[in-house]
Amino acid sequence: MATSLLRVPPPQSLLRPLAVPERLLLGPGPSNVPPRILAAGGRQLLGHMHPEVLQVMDEIKAGIQYAFQTQNRLTLAISGTGHCAMEAAFLNLLEHGDTVLVAVNGIWGQRAADIARRLGTLGTAGQHRPGDGHFPLCFMQGLVQHKPSVLFITHGESSTGVLQPLEGLGKLCHRHGCLLLVDAVASLGGAPIFMDQQEIDVLYSGSQKVLNAPPGSAPISFSNQAREKMLRRKTKPPSFYLDMGWLANYWGCDGEPRRYHHTAPINSFFSLREGLAMLAELGLESSWERHRANCAQLCKGLSDLGLELFVKEEKARLPTITTIRVPEGYDWKDIIAFLMDNHAIEITGGLGPSVGKVLRIGLMGCNSTSGNVDRVLRALRDALGCCRRSRL
Numbered sequence: 001m002a003t004s005l006l007r008v009p010p011p012q013s014l015l016r017p018l019a020v021p022e023r024l025l026l027g028p029g030p031s032n033v034p035p036r037i038l039a040a041g042g043r044q045l046l047g048h049m050h051p052e053v054l055q056v057m058d059e060i061k062a063g064i065q066y067a068f069q070t071q072n073r074l075t076l077a078i079s080g081t082g083h084c085a086m087e088a089a090f091l092n093l094l095e096h097g098d099t100v101l102v103a104v105n106g107i108w109g110q111r112a113a114d115i116a117r118r119l120g121t122l123g124t125a126g127q128h129r130p131g132d133g134h135f136p137l138c139f140m141q142g143l144v145q146h147k148p149s150v151l152f153i154t155h156g157e158s159s160t161g162v163l164q165p166l167e168g169l170g171k172l173c174h175r176h177g178c179l180l181l182v183d184a185v186a187s188l189g190g191a192p193i194f195m196d197q198q199e200i201d202v203l204y205s206g207s208q209k210v211l212n213a214p215p216g217s218a219p220i221s222f223s224n225q226a227r228e229k230m231l232r233r234k235t236k237p238p239s240f241y242l243d244m245g246w247l248a249n250y251w252g253c254d255g256e257p258r259r260y261h262h263t264a265p266i267n268s269f270f271s272l273r274e275g276l277a278m279l280a281e282l283g284l285e286s287s288w289e290r291h292r293a294n295c296a297q298l299c300k301g302l303s304d305l306g307l308e309l310f311v312k313e314e315k316a317r318l319p320t321i322t323t324i325r326v327p328e329g330y331d332w333k334d335i336i337a338f339l340m341d342n343h344a345i346e347i348t349g350g351l352g353p354s355v356g357k358v359l360r361i362g363l364m365g366c367n368s369t370s371g372n373v374d375r376v377l378r379a380l381r382d383a384l385g386c387c388r389r390s391r392l
């Protein structure tokens with residue numbers, strides 16, 4: 001028998017069956033995927049240029065236009081997660097030498113400023129106290145002082161649980177010759193947003209939160225003003241994969257025959273299509289109301305347990321993700337581990353500026369139910385009884 005040339009054996013771990021336990025995902029995302037969306041993602045593959053797939057892409061586009069409340073032609077899904085859409089927005093909109101004003105009210109502003117700096121665009125950050133729903137008036141000052149071509153802001157700050165009011169911001173930006181770029185990864189479908197009426201120039205989201213699809217595709221849309229800025233570029237965007245000119249063509253947004261750009265994650269698109277279809281069937285207003293009501297029930301239950309809500313002002317609370325202060329006498333890691341080990345429920349600790357300070361509970365899309373509120377409250381009551389650290 002010939003001596004094998006292989007020096008690396010097949011890994012034992014791969015010779016065992018795939019293990020995926022049942023869990024209730026009540027962290028800040030991903031949320032559980034309902035059977036209908038799972039089934040869509042499990043359908044047999046088609047080719048990425050087959051008319052049926054292009055048709056699904058058109059349906060996704062219409063679903064995003066509905067979810068975003070926009071008529072924008074340049075509307076599509078990025079083949080990647082929310083970060084990928086964030087990078088796509090920045091690297092298509094901006095060129096070296098442009099100035100971006102980034103509103104920092106949690107980790108997503110910090111990351112946006114990081115991306116802006118990597119691109120050689122001056123990322124000027126406006127600080128904002130985490131947990132505070134009101135943005136300071138420094139916006140106006142920032143627009144006058146830095147003359148940015150783009151202002152970035154996060155609608156639903158998942159690290160702090162704050163919902164950012166956007167009213168009037170688009171108009172203000174446009175008065176100062178600036179485009180408004182909004183991250184709605186954690187809020188889309190859970191809190192009202194009106195891309196066209198609020199004069200938002202670029203809006204993006206993710207698939208794995210309220211839309212209940214697996215991570216890996218990210219809705220995004222560009223206004224005409226944003227499109228025109230991209231058309232005026234002197235240099236090509238520094239990424240081929242995320243080049244909006246190519247993607248617009250592949251998604252049928254430029255009126256030209258569609259050309260191969262990359263092999264789309266077709267099954268992710270099937271899932272995203274179903275997530276958007278479920279949102280369309282439920283209706284945006286019912287979805288917003290469902291998230292509002294279940295968040296209110298959760299907040300009341302948390303207060304009844306003696307837990308302190310991190311975001312004091314009710315209307316500044318993000319309906320999809322609720323934050324509570326880590327209770328005195330407890331280690332946040334113990335509480336999270338207790339819920340996972342004893343109740344198969346995921347909640348998480350803070351992120352970025354809120355690490356060690358808060359616990360985050362997400363109720364998104366199909367996971368936003370009164371029954372899930374009761375389940376997580378029961379689990380937390382148990383945890384409070386079991387996880388207190390004795391003072392030695």
Ligand code: PMP
Nearest residue numbers: 081082083108156158185186206
């Ligand atoms: N923005 C916000 C507000 C988010 O909550 C997240 C995900 N937690 C992202 C961006 C990044 O999305 P992803 O993890 O899908 O890349």
